[in-house]
Amino acid sequence: MIRRIKLPGWIVIILLLAGIIFGINQVVAKVLAESPEPNEPNEKIVDSSVYPGLNIKTKTKETDLYTLSVSQPYTDNEQINKSINEWVDKQKKEFTSSIKESKNMLEENDFRAHLNIQAETEKIADKIYTLEFEAYQITGGANGMTKMKSFVIDLNQNKLLQLDDVFQLNEESIKNIQKLIMKELHSNQKISFYIFDDLAKEALKDPDKWKWSVGRDKVTFYFDEYEISAGAAGAIKAKIPMEKIKPYLNEKFAKKIDVKIPEKENSKEEEQHSEDKVKLDPDGKYVALTFDDGPHPDVTLRILETLKKHDAKATFFMLGSQVEYYPSLANKVEEAGHEIGNHTTNHQDLSILGLNKIKGEVQKSSRIIEKATGQKPTLLRPPYGAWNDSVKQVAKQMGVPMVMWSVDSLDWKSRNAAAVNEKVMSNVAPGSIVLLHDIHPSTADALPQLLTSLEKQGYQMVTVSQLLELWDGKGAGPFYGKIG
Template identity: 75%
Template sequence: MIRRIKLPGWIVIFLLLAGIVFGIDKVFVKVFGESLEPNEKIVDSSVYPGLNIETKTRETDLYTSSVSKPYTDNEQINKLMNEWIDEQEEAFTSGIEESKNMLEENDFRAHLNIQVDTEKIADKLYTIEFQAYQITGGANGITKIKSFVMDLNENKLLQIDDVFQLNKSSIQDIQELIMNKLHSNEEIKPYILDEEAEKALNDSNNWKWSVTPDNVIFYFDEYEIAAGAAGSIKVEIPIKEIKPYLNETFAKKLNIELTEEETEKEKKSTEDYPQLDPDGKYVALTFDDGPHPEVTPRILDTLKKHDAKATFFMLGTQVEYYPELSKKVMEAGHEIGSHTMNHYDLTALELNQIIVEMQQSNDIIEKATGRTINLLRPPYGASNSDVEQAASGMDNSLIMWSVDSLDWKSRNAAAVNEEVMSNVSPGSIVLMHDIHPSTADALPQLLTSLEEQGYQMVTVSQLLELWDEKDVGPHYGK
């Protein structure tokens, strides 16, 4: 199977040198004024034992970004993955500098999205597939793919000779398998450049590959072996076809059958909440980008103490890692909506890509919680007619906000409380994020202040029902 997937010159030189000496995250801070959180100790509650993930988003006048970063207890493994992420961020930073004038003139924001697809092969044996998409100008963005296969039983990243028998005969056979798959796909066959494909496969040390329980996958970047219309290419070869060429030790690991019980959960509609008094004083607190293994439980505890309900707009990538935590949010009586799968700016995607982003997230959240998703908050609040069409097709309402706590910017509890209390009014939908410890710090006093002014904290759906608003929206609150 195959799938497609102007500053002055001296400042640019300074940025490049700074990126080398201090690291690309620090360059982002210096250039764009972003405030990066220090590394936090994360509780290992992931569905992938030994492997956790953190998704960080940024937003400025020039760009938006969403970077998912998996990590382990092994610093060397983390270092190798982070080096590749840093390379993508450095290229993005350079692209912004080159396109700064165009971005400002055209009121267009650049976007970087690094998403992660994780496959469990066996016990603590994982494939991590990164897909980095960036657009800094022009009509089309650039997509790059990188994979890592890690064995956390031995605390190492597997190299190609850990997986394949790399004698001359097996290399030739694998090359032939890949070429046959490329030519058998009618969709991309017209774009394949045979000479470039053979060149890319010539040195096995340069192969980009990964393993899943069912396939061995070989990756090719855009323009590497085909015309640009083909996009990034994945060649999937079933294990049964390539097994004769696998390293014997690795093949034995694949034969260890770890059966996962697949239980079909009956999809239920969102729990019915009590009807609201039309003359009541209500506010809907919403939390984006989670769940987070440390921050989200703190927020749940505070909400429980104040008998307050809230709505959590979760990322599919985060729910995939922390399904039990997602379920706890639902079981605590709170509402769950989708924040898409990978936090893309949906307005930069084609309609079919938007649908995939929404559907993947809905499926993962519904599997984790057993509840049907009918609310969507588009990342960055970015929406257009395609986004509305996709949401309508899934019977999802688009939920924006009327009060931005700016917790993503201030990272300060007192500032969060001041921002919300200065702008809140009856019927407000308040934007917060359950990934910042400072937001959890702010919540006890914020709830107390709201209660003192007579507010009751309810879900977004309760507000929409009170206003008799059941359409796609977008809905912003009062």
């Protein structure tokens, strides 16, 4: 017989249930807060890429547990986008699952996990592109994990090219391609010692499982870290020269890529532009607005228009991966008299990279920016503001000061124009360096009112270099600016 529960007992049960529900809600809220953010709704993208029909979007996120940076090319064809998005989303899902498993370890060791997905693009014929993805994640331990994936896109047909679109798949061709790959693996002295032949042959056994891409002068086959070798070899690329593999290509495809389309010369003016070297008054009220992660084909243009109306100068810390897609936009920023700084190539956390990889991230971005604008960037902002002695050493060797910020608008978090303005105006002071991003439409929405408010308080908008000159700032830094 079940004893009748009296009123006090019911109260206790209700309170217990309420506590359980509250706890579940808290857990769900935390997971949602730490999940990669969705795409912004109704975002307008103007096709101004140097790759016709192909654009790129770089998304970044930072939490107490992890940092994330994803470069994601996309087209006007939903089916092509779907295949790319599915692979990228799979990497994100695996990453967030790993974070949940290692959450306690991350917190105990005061270590943030990191996911970086970068995409290299190569045009191999008219509207035919190869996208080479590399996903690196580290959620603890000494080493991270690298995975690779490629997509070959023919926008003339609006399709992802499959194996039989590119290669002859008769038995003889498959065997010969397998031999070429094995020969290449063993001829590479850096990795041959680590290769396990039985694993390599197993990975090549089924052509449907090959990971491959086509370039103008080579075909590349990819193997994930640990797939065919010891971990010391890392992720592996076997590059077969086109002359060797050409006999095994699909005849129609071979004709397409053999047609040599002359590269269009960059018709931009060689005339160099730079911000006016105006001597600043030591007693003046100056603030440096800085914009990270661009250029963006819509947002950057809106920001340039607003800055022009207010006769304001700013500093844009650009990603090499974005400039590669939108060189004309980077050039517009420079032509308008604004300053361009280096934000690395792929927005990786430099503090967890080795010295050579740090140099590569910074130097490659610098070359891309200089090619697009005619100006070599003279400032460096490490992604996430993360730096260590190795990053400082690279900055010193390259002669580029590291520039941080003293006022964070949190525009990446709020995505709200009013919130951005309130955050900046409540913290700004003479000599402040303000962090903004020219990839969020809400930031462009906020800028007109923000500039008006700053002007009413007597501020003049200048570049970071002008502030550093005023402070007599020298060396590698880092430089943070004044706090209100």
